[in-house]
Amino acid sequence: MNVHEYQAKEILARYGVSVPKGRVASTPEEVWTVARELGAPCVIKAQIHAGGRGKAGGIKLAQTPEEAKALAQEIIGKKLVTHQTGPTGRVVKRVLVEQQFDIEHEWYLGVALDTSASLPSVMACAEGGVEIEEVARKSPEKIMREVIDTPDGLLPFQVRRLAYGLGLPYEKGALFFPLIQGLVRGFIDCDCMLAEINPLVFTSQGELVALDAKMNFDSNALFRHPEIVALRDTDEEDQKEIQASKIGLSYIALEGNIGCMVNGAGLAMATMDIIKLCGGEPANFLDVGGGASKDKVAQAFKIVLSDQRVQGVLVNIFGGIMRCDVIAEGIVEAAREMKITVPLVVRLQGTNGELGKKLLSESNLRVISADTMAEAAEKIVKAVNQF
Amino acid sequence: MAILVNRKTRVLTQGITGAVGQFHTRICKEYGTQMVAGVTPGKANSTFEGIPVFHTVARAVEATDANASVIYVPPSVAADAIMEAAEAGVELILCITEGIPIRDMVRVKRYLQGKSSSFIGPNCPGIITPGECKIGIMPGQIYRPGPVGVVSRSGTLTYEAVDQLSRLELGQSTCVGIGGDPVRGMGFIEILKLFNEDPATRAVVMIGEIGGSAEEEAAVWIKANMRKPVTGFIVGQTAPSGKRMGHAGAIISGGKGTAKDKVDALKKAGVRMASSPAVIGQTVKEVLRESGH
Numbered sequence A: 001m002n003v004h005e006y007q008a009k010e011i012l013a014r015y016g017v018s019v020p021k022g023r024v025a026s027t028p029e030e031v032w033t034v035a036r037e038l039g040a041p042c043v044i045k046a047q048i049h050a051g052g053r054g055k056a057g058g059i060k061l062a063q064t065p066e067e068a069k070a071l072a073q074e075i076i077g078k079k080l081v082t083h084q085t086g087p088t089g090r091v092v093k094r095v096l097v098e099q100q101f102d103i104e105h106e107w108y109l110g111v112a113l114d115t116s117a118s119l120p121s122v123m124a125c126a127e128g129g130v131e132i133e134e135v136a137r138k139s140p141e142k143i144m145r146e147v148i149d150t151p152d153g154l155l156p157f158q159v160r161r162l163a164y165g166l167g168l169p170y171e172k173g174a175l176f177f178p179l180i181q182g183l184v185r186g187f188i189d190c191d192c193m194l195a196e197i198n199p200l201v202f203t204s205q206g207e208l209v210a211l212d213a214k215m216n217f218d219s220n221a222l223f224r225h226p227e228i229v230a231l232r233d234t235d236e237e238d239q240k241e242i243q244a245s246k247i248g249l250s251y252i253a254l255e256g257n258i259g260c261m262v263n264g265a266g267l268a269m270a271t272m273d274i275i276k277l278c279g280g281e282p283a284n285f286l287d288v289g290g291g292a293s294k295d296k297v298a299q300a301f302k303i304v305l306s307d308q309r310v311q312g313v314l315v316n317i318f319g320g321i322m323r324c325d326v327i328a329e330g331i332v333e334a335a336r337e338m339k340i341t342v343p344l345v346v347r348l349q350g351t352n353g354e355l356g357k358k359l360l361s362e363s364n365l366r367v368i369s370a371d372t373m374a375e376a377a378e379k380i381v382k383a384v385n386q387f
Numbered sequence B: 001m002a003i004l005v006n007r008k009t010r011v012l013t014q015g016i017t018g019a020v021g022q023f024h025t026r027i028c029k030e031y032g033t034q035m036v037a038g039v040t041p042g043k044a045n046s047t048f049e050g051i052p053v054f055h056t057v058a059r060a061v062e063a064t065d066a067n068a069s070v071i072y073v074p075p076s077v078a079a080d081a082i083m084e085a086a087e088a089g090v091e092l093i094l095c096i097t098e099g100i101p102i103r104d105m106v107r108v109k110r111y112l113q114g115k116s117s118s119f120i121g122p123n124c125p126g127i128i129t130p131g132e133c134k135i136g137i138m139p140g141q142i143y144r145p146g147p148v149g150v151v152s153r154s155g156t157l158t159y160e161a162v163d164q165l166s167r168l169e170l171g172q173s174t175c176v177g178i179g180g181d182p183v184r185g186m187g188f189i190e191i192l193k194l195f196n197e198d199p200a201t202r203a204v205v206m207i208g209e210i211g212g213s214a215e216e217e218a219a220v221w222i223k224a225n226m227r228k229p230v231t232g233f234i235v236g237q238t239a240p241s242g243k244r245m246g247h248a249g250a251i252i253s254g255g256k257g258t259a260k261d262k263v264d265a266l267k268k269a270g271v272r273m274a275s276s277p278a279v280i281g282q283t284v285k286e287v288l289r290e291s292g293h
Helices: A005-014 A028-038 A065-075 A132-138 A156-166 A170-189 A219-224 A239-246 A265-277 A294-305 A324-337 A353-362 A373-386 B019-031 B057-064 B075-087 B102-112 B156-167 B188-197 B214-225 B259-268 B277-290
Strands: A022-025 A042-046 A059-062 A095-099 A103-114 A119-125 A143-147 A192-203 A208-210 A213-217 A250-253 A258-262 A284-287 A312-319 A344-350 A368-370 B010-014 B034-039 B046-048 B051-054 B068-071 B092-095 B118-120 B126-129 B133-136 B145-152 B172-177 B203-209 B230-235
Touching: A005 A095, A005 A170, A005 A192, A005 A213, A022 A028, A028 A042, A028 A065, A028 A095, A042 A065, A059 A065, A065 A095, A103 A132, A103 A170, A119 A132, A119 A156, A119 A170, A119 B102, A132 A143, A143 A156, A156 A170, A170 A192, A170 A208, A213 A219, A219 B075, A219 B102, A239 A250, A239 A294, A258 A265, A258 A294, A258 A373, A265 A284, A265 A312, A265 A373, A265 B156, A265 B203, A265 B230, A265 B277, A284 A294, A294 A312, A294 A324, A312 A324, A312 A353, A312 A373, A312 B156, A324 A344, A324 A353, A344 A353, A344 A373, A344 B156, A353 A368, A368 A373, A373 B277, B010 B019, B010 B057, B010 B075, B019 B034, B019 B133, B034 B057, B051 B057, B057 B075, B068 B075, B068 B133, B075 B092, B075 B102, B092 B126, B145 B156, B145 B188, B156 B172, B156 B203, B156 B277, B172 B188, B188 B203, B188 B214, B203 B214, B203 B259, B203 B277, B214 B230, B214 B259, B230 B259, B230 B277
Parallel strands: A258 A284, A258 A312, A312 A344, A344 A368, B010 B034, B010 B068, B034 B051, B068 B092, B092 B118, B145 B172, B145 B203, B203 B230
Antiparallel strands: A022 A095, A042 A059, A042 A095, A103 A119, A103 A192, A119 A143, A192 A208, A192 A213, A250 A284, B046 B051, B126 B133, B126 B172
16 A cells, blocks of 8 residues: 555654655645745645656656745646656646755665565665666666564664765765654554665755655555554546455556456466457456355445446456356346446356356357357457457 | 375364364365364364364374374464464464465464474465375365476466366366465475475476565476476466565565566576466476476
8 A cells, every 4th residue: 555755654654664754735825824934945746656756747846935925826637647657647636846956966775675685674775766667677776685683673884884985975974864663663563665865865954864766565464553554545446346356356467458366366467467468458357256145246346347448357266165067157247237338258267167168158148158268369459359 | 106295184174163163174075185183262162073172283283193294274373373373383384374474474483493393385275195185275176196296376377287287187286375475384385395205206297376576486396406397387477566466475566576587597497488377287287298208
């Protein structure tokens, strides 16, 4: 789960990370008020769950409260298209209004899981404000890593090693130490997948400040963080994905036109892959899970069909725990409430497969049956091309 | 022979009185697995299908000599269940539970250091030595005894691959699901090592997926050490970057963990990669034929 920059900064500030003075605002009038309170040149930053805001025009500098208000008018309520939002972009509902700094130097600092070590790891880079993924790809040697191997966070020598590596002036160590330990503490306490300060800046006033912050949380741990769940902004998420997650389904919208309903994440990905191999494009990833009921299957099927781009549906089930007859019943139930106008290919294999096929053939649905995954994929791609 | 489990394995179920634990304990027992004990705090002195239930793992092990444990408890308490089994000296621990917080698993990994237990999972289907012992949620009827070892991060895709193998009359020595989470117990390399030493295994199928670097690390190990032919498949070639594809560990982040990187690394290590998920079985057959089996 992602949160906005202003929310991440609020959380990190509680862990002793220094962040710029400022406040979030949702109208140009509010922006004017905050800018006047700050009393100096300020920055206006669009709050959406995507990077690349600066280049897309979502971050502006203002000298006066009036200018801040005028700039906010151009941002709030407008769509912002960055390289991470996709072509549809996101509507900006709020902006963060913050004090401006004279920046002497900027760095990258982040914490993420190191899957090879099965431990969280701090990453630091002497180049700040850059896209760390780019650096990781092009010049991985520029990224320093320190694995967090104690419940207390980084050990003092690790912090020193990072500070020296970043070229931080020795006398700034007193500022760096609590900041990095605060970031690590926040990462651990809040069950983060990622906690990132990019850039971390050293200002001409001699402060060390988190100019931008990003946090992503482990969705499996949200049950113990109601305070983080409360920060969720569903406007930033795909509505079908939200609907699916409410009923405990894993659904991800893709760009293609062949809807998929599959049991199991691995088989669901394999189904997408084989559609592509046959020359088609999957419209979604959907795992109905192991023990889904008839109703859940019906709801899942309706979510797939509700995608306007879907011109055909492939159901691929390898019944183990999931019984094929339950899948068939779910499809029939969904079809009662929602007319299926696109071709439907169904492959039912495994537990109660024959019974499932019988239920489908006895219904009035026009179902193209397939015995193997390859046959199913070929049939749906062909049917969609003819549709 | 097989790896990790056989007809002598004595299994206890943690969470035996829950709906999932009951269902799968019954099915595994019907398969022929020696289900010897169950653990549910507060439910001792009762039985399920004739299997005695205990308050604690330590007591269950003491009373029944169970040497493997399978865990079906909810995610919020699963880490504790794994550590309880390790503390009781259970040799093989399998955690089926999906949705355990990563921080909990990091703690478990640290706790297991220096303990004698082998741990598989979480978020996995379990392990099966066909005809001898099935521990977990996989459909037993599709497996056949035979020479092919299978190790996979996925559940249902493994069933698909096993079904292809069985239809081609290629049985399996042991099939291990290592799970779809980013922090897991035994990985590809540990399982490949066991298959390498197992006389009953003549070829191995390895099914990986996007995210992390386990497949790349396995490729390095295979190139240096593996004496048996390995057939591979990596799922998620069409998965978009930055999206978690069902499994917590199946995510391409920062351009790393793509299917292409993994396929290339495994190919370089001499692993024969199946071109489609529909031809995994066929590819193994070709590999076995070429290697003279």
